[in-house]
Amino acid sequence: MRKFDKVSIQEISKKDLLLIIEALEYTGTQTSVGAFIDLKNNILKELSSLAESSQEEFLEYLHRS
Secondary structure, eight states, X not given: OOOOSOOXXXXXXXXXXXXXXXXXXXXXXXXXXXXXXXXXXXXXXXXXXXXXXXXXXXXXXXXXX
């Protein structure tokens, strides 16, 4: 198996990306494990920054599939 330090999101569909974000939110809320919410927030922050938009605008974009 090859080792890697980073993963590219180029091949992840908008639908799958939204599912990941929503799953992290749901899991964090249901389990009260803050690490899930933190990870969701970090992913959303980075992706919205790359898209040069606010986090809310980016989420709206993902919902418009």
